[in-house]
Amino acid sequence: MVPDDDGAFAPTTEDAPSSSGFLDDGKNTIGSQLASRLREAIISGELQAGSKINLDKARKTFNVSLSPLREGLARLISDGLVEFEDNRGYRVSSISLANLEEITTLREEFEVFALRESMRLGDVEWEGNVMRALHRLNRTERDAARPETLERWEELHREFHLTLISGCGKPILLHFCRLLLNLNDRYRRVFLTRTSGDRNVSQEHSEIAQGAVARDLDYSCDMLRQHIHRTGTNLRTHLATKGIL
Amino acid sequence: MVPDDDGAFAPTTEDAPSSSGFLDDGKNTIGSQLASRLREAIISGELQAGSKINLDKARKTFNVSLSPLREGLARLISDGLVEFEDNRGYRVSSISLANLEEITTLREEFEVFALRESMRLGDVEWEGNVMRALHRLNRTERDAARPETLERWEELHREFHLTLISGCGKPILLHFCRLLLNLNDRYRRVFLTRTSGDRNVSQEHSEIAQGAVARDLDYSCDMLRQHIHRTGTNLRTHLATKGIL
DNA sequence: ACTATCCAAATAATCGATTATCTGTCAAGG
DNA sequence: CCTTGACAGATAATCGATTATTTGGATAGT
Known part of the structure; x- marks a missing residue:
């Protein structure tokens, strides 16, 4: 398992990719887990490119509250997989x-x-x-x-x-x-x-x-x-x- | 004013930098405004590089609630100005x-x-x-x-x-x-x-x-x-x- | 018919309170 | 003297409810 990016650019600590893939692997908070699940859903095409992400539906689908949902989505924005606009919400980045x-x-x-x-x-x-x-x-x-x-x-x-x-x-x-x-x-x-x-x-x-x-x-x-x-x-x-x- | 980045990579729409800098300029939500203020605080050195960002203090300093604060910080992570770790919180990226x-x-x-x-x-x-x-x-x-x-x-x-x-x-x-x-x-x-x-x-x-x-x-x-x-x-x-x- | 305006439902943003996690300190045991 | 474990305070994460904004549709005026 390639370790998730540190969020920022990790200017100080930088290791070689995981030597053996420990099982625990961070993933502590709901927000983190959600980010992984969403990322997989997008990369696999399960969430269609360009489609809008309705917070309410997503909240129910993943059985979480808004806060961690936004948290997770925020990370995918850093990844360029999700786009965001004030008061308009999130959508999966389009492909072209x-x-x-x-x-x-x-x-x-x-x-x-x-x-x-x-x-x-x-x-x-x-x-x-x-x-x-x-x-x-x-x-x-x-x-x-x-x-x-x-x-x-x-x-x-x-x-x-x-x-x-x-x-x-x-x-x-x-x-x-x-x-x-x-x-x-x-x-x-x-x-x-x-x-x-x-x-x-x-x-x-x-x-x-x-x-x-x-x-x-x-x-x-x-x-x-x-x-x-x-x-x-x-x-x-x-x-x-x-x-x- | 250089327009703020669109959050994602704006793969579809991309204009030349602002033609004249309209005053309204988005900045609708508290989260957005906060992101700007924090960015300026970091770039200007007001928030010291490498220092921890205590959510409670920041909340009081900027007179906002946690949700928009996290929202704003999330954007600065995309900018590489802030780092984050699960359950450990945020800190200003170090310089070196x-x-x-x-x-x-x-x-x-x-x-x-x-x-x-x-x-x-x-x-x-x-x-x-x-x-x-x-x-x-x-x-x-x-x-x-x-x-x-x-x-x-x-x-x-x-x-x-x-x-x-x-x-x-x-x-x-x-x-x-x-x-x-x-x-x-x-x-x-x-x-x-x-x-x-x-x-x-x-x-x-x-x-x-x-x-x-x-x-x-x-x-x-x-x-x-x-x-x-x-x-x-x-x-x-x-x-x-x-x-x- | 066409546009503009207003309303209501849908949706996003924010808040305050609650829960979970971490960190440092101190005491007991080796 | 060092290590280990438990506690308390600090801090982060999450939740449910409330507030603000947007969107689509109905209505009135041209």
Whole structure:
């Protein structure tokens, strides 16, 4: 489990992604739990993009009071998954081709930059974390028939990408990348139940990771950029197919 | 007045910075007003960096109830000015040399990228907005003796930088740049009551802006990068002088 | 028919009180 | 002397009720 973002940019404390995923994992307050549930509901598409969130209904659906509900929604605003307007309430952020294109472009720029910095600054522990994340990801099958495997894969995939750039020593940059990854995952979860056949994604991840620990800056960065770009193109096609502009 | 961020990334609607600054300007709910007041209190240094925010005291100080207080604080979390932990409450984000360095680095990367995109994509209206923002900024004096002129200048300065990159057509990128600018301004407000004598900042702004509307990509981007870099170096010196690591 | 105005239902925002959690202190036991 | 546990005060989280705002529809005037 990738630990939730600290809310702010965690300028001081910054660890490598969870070493083993403790069970307790924070999640103390109702607000926190709600944020997780809502996030999952949005990323999985259960809550339709662009739809309004009625506080009263949500309150009943989740069986909570207004305060924690607002608390939870506030966090999703930070994540860019929810929008808010005074006296008009909350709504799920819309998706669009333009939005997806921007996310892809920014991921290319930021993640590649962060990867380069990680290769420049990362220590041996970072290398180890990368190899572990890669291994765990590649050992996990994605079976469209079983949704829980999809979720698991998404989780490990996000963790892999975050670990890759976790050595950059730049908390704010990591925060931005995490946001973009979240936004991107929503598109994948909604539109891609299986990997398209013409790509060997595992292979791509391996190449990036091995280049990274070998400190082959240009190679690894280039691979990552192409990887992100291809994913974007792929998603865009699906999006267009399903008739969203 | 630079319009407040829309809370989310405003993926659909995105205008050029306020054309003339209407007075009403939203700010409907207590939560919104509070967010503004708190933001100003933090950026101006009135609320000390790193300090804990006691909800009860804050409630009394600002004469509001908990709900809007939390609402306001939640927005500052999105801005990266406040941090939060379950059951531990809120605290003002700390400042540090490392944090300032990261902000500077990221501004160089992101703003320069956004400027390049703006020059590539911006229309005539964008050009006009840039020239207007430049003019207004250069016509405003900064007088250390009168704090209100400092605030005014900061506002126009922020608006200039945002306008410069407003043509890039990338709402999320703009959102990130706005955050970084906010974070950066806090350092300036706290540590720099006047421009250091060895720089002609107006001149720098003019060069960037004129290069931009002339679509001289490399020149303008280079000038902007240097401008940001110099500001960072400058602030770092002041920070070090005042004994903060 | 078309627009403007007013009302009522729906919805969001706020409040004050209550409950849950944490933090520091002090005493008992090792 | 150090550790552990229990208590009390401080602080945060949550709730239910109240107040303010918006929205959609009905009505009156042009």
